[in-house]
Amino acid sequence: MAAGACACPGTTPFVHEAGPAVDSGPGALARLGDHVLDVHRADRSGGAVVVTDAGLRATGIVDEALAVLAAAGCPTVVVDDVPGNPTVASVEAGAKVVAHAFPGSRPVIVALGGGSALDAAKGIARLAADPSGPGLPLIAVPTTAGTGAETNGFGVLEDPARRCKVYCGDTTTTPRVALLDPLLTHGLPAGPTAATGVDALVHAVESLVSRGRSPVSEAFAAEALRRAWRWLPAACADGGDARARAEMLVAAHLAGQALTRSGLGLVHGLGHAITAHHGVVHGRALAAVLPEVVAFSLGEAPDAWARVTEVLGLPRPTALPGALADWCAAVGVVPGLDAAGLGIGPREVEALAGTAVADPVSRNAPRAGAREDLVGLVTRSLR
Template sequence: MTASIHLPRRLLIGGGAGAELGSILSSLECRRALVVTDTYLHDSGVVDRVLGSLGSGIEAVVFADTVPDPTDHCVEAAADVLRSGDFDCVVGLGGGSPMDTAKAAAILAASGGRMRDYRTPTLTDTPGLPIIAIPTTAGSGSECTRFTVVTDTETNDKMLCAGLAFLPVAALVDYRLTLTMPPRLSADAGVDALTHAIEAYVSRRANPFADSLALPAMRTIYANVRRVYEDPDNHDARSAMMLAATQAGMAFSNSSVALIHGMSRPIGAHFHLAHGLSNAMLLPVVTEFSVDGAPDRYATCARVLGVASDDDSDAAACLALVTALTRLNEALEVPNPQACGIPAAEWSALTSLMAEQALASGSPANNPRIPSAPEIEQLYTDVFAQ
């Protein structure tokens, strides 16, 4: 099998990388940037700190109206600003939502139409404006992926949009920008990144290049996510998590995600739970369902995490993996849907629709064990009851 690999053209990693924005823009011959971010980062001074590196000759205008789980309306608003401002690049500064908004707006402003025109299985490879990504969370990996996710407000469906057009040309990966992440966000983003690594490795689209990133990423995340949850000021753990999240992002961008992500997007669309939290809820239950589809691969995950040894059978290693992921959620105090205030009746009423939406996303088809709609419905039921 031939694997087609796509990565950002420039990738700066390490403490202080965010201060290199000015030099990166200069190297790309960009002089007027729209910075897409959120209100918190704008008001907390993070945006000003990053933009302080621009120097003379480069202008920046800030769009700080992004929302969690970006909607088509939010993307259209950012695209309108882009069209009217003679910009030559877009900077996504923040977690997955601002970066995804920036990526989608760059395409929409250049090519027109509506976001639903770009949802999978459509592949959008014709580039819009250059995209520069600066993550402030160690989780989404959006800074180095050829995907973006936008909610269609008319259908309440989270649309996966894919193609080389969504791949940033440069990413500045600065762990210092994650030091203010609260424990809940640190945990959810960390498990999101762990899910990226595991799904990239067990996916039916896995390949040796993606494997080489996914395996060290999952090892590092599993070893450090508890540390950043319990000790937010731990620079070593923050640095390790930031690098691993980027590795996991590159892994799934060049492999794929699978059933967990397919099921997670409808949860976020209907119940407005953070994407990382939805993934965390699903990870143990869906892994247990999926292990029979690729026991050797899941067993390798267990051994890489250090929860099984080479002497263990694959079956024993798979069981140890599911147990370890369950205990990780317990240690990180990941709530179930009921603890998040979702009524049982409302969850049950939407399981059929969510299963349809999960399958329509295409991600479940990459899973080692491909589920039917009734099986996905049962998994949603199991997640609620856990």
């Protein structure tokens, strides 16, 4: 298929590659053992390594997964010390556990948790495998409705020694299966539910307007946006609302499918900078600058902004910054750098703008902006 051969006006040439198989629904975790055994049969391998974090272990979800794997007769070890922001060192330690438990073989890596556990699992799946061949097979089981990390093979790690983020994984660490069980998200408190849900909504918005968008990414992003906008407030108001939890897990997954194809934009460029400099939770860092970035960007890609406006049922694109700010505030993720209680003042603006302009993700935005533009934008977000 020659992606560039068609010159139909108005249609972006694109290639669509399928992502992981998806098994979605309440109670899907019960089928984890079947999926692991399927991979074993396909790969002539054995064993499983559950990569998760200590917080999740305390909830009983890890024990539930281990019981399912035991019932399937699958020998399993657990790596449960993934930090909130996984580091290169934590991935190296995890890879050693795999090598020790399953010397010379290719166990299935079961990534169980939020974005951090999934990122670390991809790093371990890559590092524990022969570097000249594919990464270890991976099955992803997200327990938050946010990052969409189950849709692709790439993760982000911290390298404290070099004080920077490093990317890990490759296309071979794309999960074989994304297991979406909304029951696993019911126990998540309102604060993290809101912050991760805002992340999913921003993925959808940035994907819809990104320079890398295609008809396929637009289809995923528009449906993700519609669901997240409708259902996050309900999931935050009542964590036991089964419909809202299920809709949000699907929304986050569709947004992940979208961003994996299109890339993100300036909200993430600035959000990464805010998190790197001030240690702020990802979703809160995004909300802090979202309305101002949208206001700054509306003049570029008007058709794409019209689509966002239409999905949200708003009268005109200029209504977007205010409507997005109100929506974030309603779920408790208040926009503005001051409102987020981050202690960020005028003296921090230059450094944030410098870091954001250097982040490649910013250049995928409809309007990337020069450093001076971002200084102005961050200054306007200081309230």
